[in-house]
Amino acid sequence: MTDLPHYDFVVVSNRLPVDRVIDADGTERWQRSPGGLVTALEPVMRASHGAWVGWAGQPDLDLAPFDSDDATLVPVPLSPLEIEYYYEGFSNDTLWPLYHDVIASPSFHREWWEAYVEVNQRFADASARVAAPGATVWVQDYQLQLVPRMLREQRPDLTIGFFNHIPFPPYGIYAQLPWRKQVIEGLLGADVIGFQRVADAGNFSRAVRRLFGYATRTPEIRVPDGLGGHRSVIAKAFPISIDVESFEQIARRPEVQQRAQQIRDDLGNPSTIMLGVDRLDYTKGIRHRLKAFGELLGDGTLAVGDAVLVQVASPSRERVAAYMQLRDEIELTVGRLNGQYATISHSAVAYLHHGYPREEMVALYLAADVMLVTALRDGMNLVAKEYVACQLDEDGVLVLSEFAGAADELKNALLVNPHDIDGLKEAIVAAVRMPQRERTTRMRALRRRVRDNDVARWSATFLDTLRHANHHSDAR
Ligand SMILES: O=P(O)(O)OC[C@H]1O[C@H](O[C@H]2O[C@H](CO)[C@@H](O)[C@H](O)[C@H]2O)[C@H](O)[C@@H](O)[C@@H]1O
Numbered sequence: 001m002t003d004l005p006h007y008d009f010v011v012v013s014n015r016l017p018v019d020r021v022i023d024a025d026g027t028e029r030w031q032r033s034p035g036g037l038v039t040a041l042e043p044v045m046r047a048s049h050g051a052w053v054g055w056a057g058q059p060d061l062d063l064a065p066f067d068s069d070d071a072t073l074v075p076v077p078l079s080p081l082e083i084e085y086y087y088e089g090f091s092n093d094t095l096w097p098l099y100h101d102v103i104a105s106p107s108f109h110r111e112w113w114e115a116y117v118e119v120n121q122r123f124a125d126a127s128a129r130v131a132a133p134g135a136t137v138w139v140q141d142y143q144l145q146l147v148p149r150m151l152r153e154q155r156p157d158l159t160i161g162f163f164n165h166i167p168f169p170p171y172g173i174y175a176q177l178p179w180r181k182q183v184i185e186g187l188l189g190a191d192v193i194g195f196q197r198v199a200d201a202g203n204f205s206r207a208v209r210r211l212f213g214y215a216t217r218t219p220e221i222r223v224p225d226g227l228g229g230h231r232s233v234i235a236k237a238f239p240i241s242i243d244v245e246s247f248e249q250i251a252r253r254p255e256v257q258q259r260a261q262q263i264r265d266d267l268g269n270p271s272t273i274m275l276g277v278d279r280l281d282y283t284k285g286i287r288h289r290l291k292a293f294g295e296l297l298g299d300g301t302l303a304v305g306d307a308v309l310v311q312v313a314s315p316s317r318e319r320v321a322a323y324m325q326l327r328d329e330i331e332l333t334v335g336r337l338n339g340q341y342a343t344i345s346h347s348a349v350a351y352l353h354h355g356y357p358r359e360e361m362v363a364l365y366l367a368a369d370v371m372l373v374t375a376l377r378d379g380m381n382l383v384a385k386e387y388v389a390c391q392l393d394e395d396g397v398l399v400l401s402e403f404a405g406a407a408d409e410l411k412n413a414l415l416v417n418p419h420d421i422d423g424l425k426e427a428i429v430a431a432v433r434m435p436q437r438e439r440t441t442r443m444r445a446l447r448r449r450v451r452d453n454d455v456a457r458w459s460a461t462f463l464d465t466l467r468h469a470n471h472h473s474d475a476r
């Protein structure tokens with residue numbers, strides 16, 4: 001390992017951009033990893049060609065670093081028990097529900113925490129091995145909150161950034177975490193800590209004040225350096241985005257437009273195609289969406305054949321109990337809706353439990369008249385931005401939950417509280433009936449906003465802040 005090349009820019013995330021998967025016939029192949037973190041970071045890596053440290057998605061895969069199109073990938077192995085305790089357990093059954101407003105109950109287990117510490121140390125060690133002297137290391141997300149401090153302890157020469165892709169909860173919720181002080185100490189090892197929303201950065205600074213009493217002057221937190229001085233840590237919002245240009249390019253391709261038309265034809269050319277695209281996650285508000293849609297069919301406001309809901313629910317965290325239960329509930333509801341309202345030729349809900357490649361996603365966005373994003377809590381929700389980016393004809397309506405980070409920017413969407421089923425139904429009806437002129441006005445404003453704040457701007461703003469923050473630190 002001592003002969004590894006060193007990199008001036010290193011990204012560290014739980015997942016690599018590709019997962020090693022084994023097909024039913026035993027063939028092994030690499031497949032794009034799920035979720036928006038990878039969507040956002042791919043173009044950043046393409047521009048910098050550094051190293052990307054992460055897990056390859058399978059147990060016990062101890063692979064040497066290898067080159068991909070965009071970066072050198074440095075796999076970090078996880079044992080089956082670590083996947084269970086660190087990834088499915090502490091990351092996705094403790095932190096995930098806790099940070100998403102306890103929509104589901106978080107579980108607290110000491111052995112999960114111990115695995116989290118151990119695995120975070122492994123990620124820190126792997127990053128320290130590939131970072132060149134004075135390199136910038138950018139750590140991503142809630143699975144790796146202890147890495148900034150662990151890295152600083154072994155490599156004080158590094159500039160360390162951290163970006164939290166999910167919400168940071170209010171103190172009253174955060175305080176439930178038995179290891180609340182250790183997690184914040186871990187994060188404060190970074191020079192800059194980025195959040196999706198201003199409210200998340202505020203929640204974090206408040207937790208620091210409550211638990212440690214450190215002085216904060218937005219966006220700066222003064223952290224004692226143990227030598228009588230202080231380090232300056234910046235905690236600030238940097239709303240993440242997408243590579244707008246690349247989505248537009250795909251949306252312009254004739255074969256993608258033909259595929260969109262084919263989707264419309266296959267659905268029987270209804271007047272309104274509504275679309276939901278989510279990982280099958282209880283944070284996404286899929287149940288609320290189905291309830292509202294079902295009631296609109298039930299009371300005759302919408303009719304099958306005239307309107308259809310296409311719901312992509314891509315498989316996610318399938319061994320975590322709350323996700324298994326959610327899948328059962330959703331599939332029962334979809335079955336009931338179709339049983340009650342579908343005809344031989346028309347479904348009420350076209351339900352797709354698959355992960356699709358980007359071209360198919362774009363074809364779906366082009367085919368859809370109304371995009372439904374009804375998350376109960378979501379760090380950002382890149383799907384909302386992707387839908388907007390793909391509407392080259394400035395048509396289409398976005399219904400967007402005010403509890404998704406994207407709502408801070410996309411004010412020209414129809415903003416909804418998904419818990420208010422009547423309000424959600426009204427928004428869906430307003431979207432279906434919206435006059436052409438209003439659709440265009442809203443979509444034009446949304447497209448401007450997404451174009452102005454694309455992912456290149458997100459990373460440039462974060463990395464620029466990181467460069468300056470580090471210079472102003474009196475720690476070294
Ligand atoms: O890696 P998984 O457990 O399969 O989950 C996929 C990713 O889900 C989460 O995505 C978040 O990041 C998006 C981009 O910033 C944001 O738009 C979304 O609101 C977040 O939920 C998770 O945070 C990632 O770490 C996972 O890789």
Ligand SMILES: O=c1ccn([C@@H]2O[C@H](COP(=O)(O)OP(=O)(O)O)[C@@H](O)[C@H]2O)c(=O)[nH]1
Nearest residue numbers: 035036037039279314354355356381382383
């Ligand atoms: O079948 C699918 C479903 C989703 N996505 C992508 O997964 C990401 C989801 O990101 P988002 O921020 O909306 O939510 P997350 O899953 O990260 O919570 C988006 O880039 C989608 O285009 C995809 O490529 N194929």
